[in-house]
Amino acid sequence: MRLFIYSMYLCAFFLCSVAAVGQEPTVKHQAPPATTKLLCFYPHRDQFWIDILRYAQAAAKQLNVEMDTFNYSFDTSRIIDKLDQLRADNPYHGVIIRLYDKDSEIIMSKIQSLGIPAFTFNSEPPDIFYGPRTRYAMWVGHLSPDYEGSSMILAERLLAVARKKGLSSFDILAINGRKTDTPAIAYSSGIRKQISGVPEVNSINLVPGNWDSAVAANVFREEIAKNPKINVVWVANDNMALAVLEEAEKLGISKQVVIGGIDWSSDARNAISENRYHVSVGGHFFEAALTVIIMQDYLHGKDFTNQGINLSSGMLAFTSETRNQIQTFLDLPPDKLDFKKLSKMHTPRLARYPTDILEIIKITNPVSHDLNLSASESQWLIDHPKLSVGIDPNRFPVEYTNRDSQHLGIASDYLTFMKKSLGVTFTYTQYGTGPDVLQRLEKGDIDLLSATIRTSARDQKVHYTSPFLSIPIAIYTRSDAPMLATITQLNNRSLALVEGNDTEAIFRSQHPEITIIPVPSVEDGVRMLSQGKCDAFAEGIFIANHAIAQAGISNLRLSINTPYNHDFCMASQNSTLISILNKALSTIDPADREAWIQKWVSSRVDKVTDYTIVLQVVVVALLILMVFVYWIRRLSSEIKFRRQVQLELQVAKSTAEAANQAKTEFLA
CATH class of the missing domain: 3.40.50.2300 (Response regulator)
Incomplete structure (x- = not known):
């Protein structure tokens, strides 16, 4: 009988507890406060709790919350004393606190008597009979690590x-x-x-x-x-x-x-x-910050019962493989994170609070937010922190390697941005011809090409980003050859092109009448042209100019600009990686893009003047000038002669008049 009575009591208590769950507690401050003021109790000041408070204070400041902190040094009696002091004068709208088994009921009863809501965090999940919104209605929620x-x-x-x-x-x-x-x-x-x-x-x-x-x-x-x-x-x-x-x-x-x-x-x-x-x-260092956000929302009428009142924070492994992405996030000052994206007040479309640290990194990190990566894309980056990049060592200024095998050029600046934006690291592999690099991509030896151009041969096998750099393709001839007016003037003549290069693919498809001579490199192409072994050479203007200058060649000139461009893209067999790269490329400031180009291209290159025509013009001008000078000198001599004759006539006239006057006087 006694056992039956005890059982009835237990059932009644259980039903009352369940009925209490989900009920709105009566909050002392009915109207939302203009500035929310919270009190955060924390156990001690080691590095872990210093980090917890840094993120919590940053979240509070961004959401217009004043948060005071109280270090109780693992002594729960200090919490009780502090709460007793608040009975006389309580300036706070809510309390956030780490929950301990010892004295927890006393602490919760005192918070209940203050009539302000409390949210517990970074502690073990409470018992079903003793938890949020059961015996203590002002205990509104709990967040514990998984x-x-x-x-x-x-x-x-x-x-x-x-x-x-x-x-x-x-x-x-x-x-x-x-x-x-x-x-x-x-x-x-x-x-x-x-x-x-x-x-x-x-x-x-x-x-x-x-x-x-x-x-x-x-x-x-x-x-x-x-x-x-x-x-x-x-x-x-x-x-x-x-x-x-x-x-x-x-x-x-x-x-x-x-x-x-x-x-x-x-x-x-x-x-x-x-x-x-x-x-x-x-990742549970973020719990206090999330608790501040949830409490601020709750005090402004945004409850979270649809998600549950006992929440759990998911964690993540920091290893040598994942450290780049995580450390990039941790290196950001907490006040640079976008905490408002975690708030239902500031982000009305937010259906649930993200409690998994990977989710939080994605949402609050300003770089990740700008990229708008999907969950699968974020996970892909975590699973692939190191990427192998295929680079062309001889394509200045797009990309090249120096004597120390350091990757430099415009593409290297883009990759540096990618490293910071995506939190990945790159290893570099130099490649040779087009077929060679395509085979490496297919085998998986290379994850990414840093700077390449779409070709029909690759289109079926690789994915491309949108172009990040466009360089005009020009045709070069020897200085003693006539200037080209059109590309068709090269029909049935020889044009040297780098074998396997994108330029070769363009000319073979668009100008089959031109005789193509494949050469191993840009340097080989300009030397062959200089030595008269071909009629012309075509390549990206900045790339060819650099090769000519490096080889010390002085008998070549830019003959004609073509209508074609080198539109450089990044390429990979992995469509997820390409999607991520496209999102990163879209966030680059146009001013940065221009600065990276100017850094490697010191001056714009104009079309070379045809000095044969200039010489002809100069000769004609000199002839005209000589004729002009001759006529001026002849006219000057004639004027002088006429002046002399006029003077002599004047003298003769004067002499004759004087003689006539003398004759008249004699006759008189």
């Missing part, structure tokens, strides 16, 4: 690294937190699930490390002495894992052991970049 999922990710990545290192069997040491802590229990479940059925696993030993670095180092030292075959070490957080790494380095066995932890701490990421540490699973 502890079991993160444990599985860490185990899976560690085993993948071990296989890559050539290990054929695994002896695993798992150093957890405290046995009774909910996260540690979930971690244990996750790693056991992940390794279940993995044939290479010889043994697993799960040992508590109590979240303490010194304890973890001691555990590792003792366990490795017992079992020297240990080659995989799973650790519940990065601080403990780095202490294990340091101990392994002291013992001289760090190269033999694969080590990883959880948190994405900056020290862990640096160790991965130095190839000392292998895996760090994280």
